[in-house]
Amino acid sequence: xxxxxxxxxxxxxxxxxxxxxxxxxxxxxxxxxxxxxxxxxxxxxxxxxxxxxxxxxxxxxxxxxxxxxxxxxxxxxxxxxxxxxxxxxxxxxxxxxxxxxxxx
Numbered sequence: 001x002x003x004x005x006x007x008x009x010x011x012x013x014x015x016x017x018x019x020x021x022x023x024x025x026x027x028x029x030x031x032x033x034x035x036x037x038x039x040x041x042x043x044x045x046x047x048x049x050x051x052x053x054x055x056x057x058x059x060x061x062x063x064x065x066x067x068x069x070x071x072x073x074x075x076x077x078x079x080x081x082x083x084x085x086x087x088x089x090x091x092x093x094x095x096x097x098x099x100x101x102x103x104x
Contacts (some may be wrong), residue, residue, distance in 0.1 A: 008067070008069050009069070010067065010068040010069035010072065011067035011068055011069045011070075013067065016069055017054065017058065017066075017067045017069055017070045018069050018070050018073045021054055021057050021058065021070075022070075022073060024053075024057065025050050025053060025054060025070075025074070026077060028049075028050060028053055029046050029050050029074075029077065029078060032045075032046050032049055032050070033046050033078070043078040043079060043080060044080065046078050047074045047075065047078050050074055050078075051066045051070070051071070051074065054066055054070055
């Protein structure tokens with residue numbers, strides 16, 4: 001394979017962080033969202049917790065920079081609520097199943 005085919009478009013890493021850890025992050029996010037459903041900014045809190053979880057899964061530490069590809073995907077799954085509206089509930093997406101198939 002070419003190096004260009006393997007590298008992530010957003011972060012430039014050899015293996016995209018979202019493809020590698022996305023399944024675990026989505027499962028943890030759905031569990032978290034149930035617990036944080038009454039918070040005013042539930043999706044934002046879920047995204048912050050999942051960024052820390054990503055760093056922990058990747059390096060064993062909860063400090064550092066989260067790559068852009070992971071940030072963007074987390075924001076598409078858990079978007080900010082519009083003013084005056086509650087955050088959207090978690091709905092497993094088709095990509096969720098594809099990630100599970102790739103993990104096996």
